[in-house]
Amino acid sequence: MAEGKKAKLGGACDVVIIGAGNGGLAAALALAVRGAKPLVLEQHNAPGGFATSFVRGRFEFEAALHELSSIGPENNKGGVRRFLEDEGGVDIDWVPIPEAYRVILTDSGMDARLPFGEAPFIDAIEEKVPGSREPLTRYFALCREVSGALGLLAKTAANPSPKRIMKDLKKFVAESADPFDDARRNASNVVTFLRTLPKTVDDVTLKMGIPPKAVDLLYPYWCYLGIPMSRMNFTIWAAMLIDYIDYGAWIPRLRSQEMSYAIEARVRELGGRVEYNTRVERVLVERGRVKGVVTASGETIKTSAVIANTSPAQLYGSLVNPASEAPAAALRNVNSRKLGGAGFVVYLGLDASPVELGVNDYGYFISKTMDTDAVYGSMEKLDLVDMQATICLNNAIPDCSPPGTTIISMTTLYKPGVWDSVKPKEYAALKNRIADAMITQFDDALGTDIRSWVEEIEVATPATFARYARSFNGGIYGYELDPWDSIIPRILSEKEESYIKGLEVAGGFATMGHGFSSSLISGRSAGLKTLAGLGG
């Protein structure tokens, strides 16, 4: 019965999706619900990419997700939830995160717990820093206008142009009924939006008269974008801030792996195929058109459409074949952009309850200061970084681990290149040294002693992310969102920067930027664009 041995993938198909990460799965779902039959090829043995989990002893750790934006409650669903549930028919058990975050700044001793919802959020800051309420209220109004306008543009049809955007924005102001964004509408946002478009977060925020200590409390979400506020584009920041504060944040009950398995199962149910352990080595291109892909085992699959859930660097640098089919403009595009941070995570299974440990919040931003340039600078050295974003899963899902135990994961970022010189031989000791220092960083900031309760520990480095998710250089944060490479310039340049017919990029490196929600949204739009190309 040797025929099983020669099992093949079947020669040809309409759309091949390279990678079953958030972007790839969302693209597959968007296609499958519209009747297309995508073939998803994933090198790993489970779906999800970063949207995954792993088991050690009696603990199941979330690999990457801290919290998802754009989910929202049943009666006020955000865009991502509408996509997955209403459009995709994917059923996920969403659990709300109890509070926005706890921020601890170790240099100044600032320690605050901030709730979701604009009014409570501002109240909490006012309580710590009197005199913040009035400027913060203005600031939120401004962010809300920008966010509303961006929400509209994200839905703008193909062929965006400055003129088109202007027209859309005017229409947006004139009309009121917009089912997609009703929570975010505000009338004066055209001007605000355009005015702040080329600005950095600091440019706008520091002019609003917000007391510096209140700015410190406002800024922690910068960690999720990973570029200092002196460079981060204000538009994307405003959208993120409003999204979290208005809709709250959510996680799937069974870790993000629940989401990836749920989407995968739905795609299969709709007639799509998902194959694991199957690495794509080449994307065949002829005269600027996609012709097929070749897998690591040497099988060629003919197709006219490929959605790559990879970085453009990998796509144009090594996947596109022959290399002469990678246009110089595409390579220049890739080289002009700045790779975002690479991940480093310490996962701890502790044999004491959160109450016994004194760890009572879900999300912690522990940082030396809120001087984001300084903290970013510390990511350039192969040493303890000045910041960790830490979650205690039990404080959102009490029964995520056995009674009397706790799951904590601590994340920080390194700039690309920092780990390049690490030799395999010194790798294990190095990651342990940094993990050790991060545990001390946490215990010192909270006055706890989690160190004594470690039952399981695992440490993921940029090499780990490169291994499991093939992420380019271990990056987890796509390209940096400087004003010139933020969402709007990307949207406006999409057509011009589409270099090969039939080829789309989905995921953290795509137009909408990184993060779970953005990757899902960009996957969806890659699916839709591909479908349009197929004439569907």
Added chain:
Amino acid sequence: MSELIKFDGFKDMAALLELLPERKKRMKEASAEPQTGDAMAALARALHPDIQRLVITDVREEAAGARVFRLVPDKESGASSLAVFRAGQYLSLKLDISGVRVARPYSISSSPADADDGGFYEITIRKKDGGFLSEHAWKEWREGTKIEASGPAGFFCVEPLRDARHIVGLAGGSGITPFRSMIKDIAETGADVKFTLLYGVNRPEEIMFKSDLEAFAAQAPDRISVHFVCCEPDAAWCGPTGFLTADSIRKLAGDPAGKSFFICGPQAMYSFLETELKQFDLPKKRMRREVFGETADVASHPEYPPDAAGKAFSMTVHCGSETTVIPAKANESALVALERAGIAPPSECRSGECGFCASILLKGKVFVIPETDRRRLAAKKFGVFHPCSSYPVTDIEVKVPLDKS
């Protein structure tokens, strides 16, 4: 509102437009060299190669029925170095035995330093009567035989951020192999841990690495101590006798409090020790055990559905775009049924732990041994199962992943 909100159409439009020329300019000025390098992918590959091509340079008898195979990079196939590993890890050896592709995990019994600079790994195989790979190895493997192996895998390693400073290793039979690596490593590196080994065997001639282990202990007497415990001693035996029990452990290793216990040995020994160690009232984190591979007698598990025992089922297998129907015995794991039929999905631990063999159960039922069920919660919810630790109890239909090669 603030001065930011005053309308000036021209200026505002310009603001939008100025970003685009900047973007274009940056792209124009950038290099057109492809980025082919990815240092993190290279590091990941060095640490976790998909495959290592090795060749045997030495075979030696270690004890009754056990052989040590020394493996070095196979220069002829272009390999020049070995992936670094942590003492306690295993390799999954992949081979074709009369047209059947199988894989078996074997702990590395040499130390991490032995593998440096194109050095060697050693694996030590105990011959098992009727064993598929071990009998083949006995018959066929000699100097010059080429072997394919996975990268180092597994989690049975001493972890300073987790374990006590004093480790007690409890070994039974061929379960000594990872401990030899750990102890040699501690002797060589001067690591700041104490290690007490209690090694239980049936008969004196079964003791593997006796002189090696004694030599490591002599090298670092303040950190390493080794005790052999024999069930059926001969007249010449003068060490402790009997099983490893709570009493003998306490006698030889001292007060169990504040120590980490590492256990590796046959399934029966583990079950026995589990009960014995209960008397010590240790926290869970102080007891770690290596996985023990496929279960020999699944039907004897108390939760096994009795009417399935001894039956033969059919398994409809979707692999890639092909579908095959194959036989599957109740007492063999679904993975063995697949391998017998020439379908070789990936596998490493063969113990339910690593997830390499993860497949989807589309129809029918399997028995998953609860103690070896290491699937993720979402995997269970969506019908994912690990064939290496699952046994069909009805006809089943499954989707299995393709083999990488």
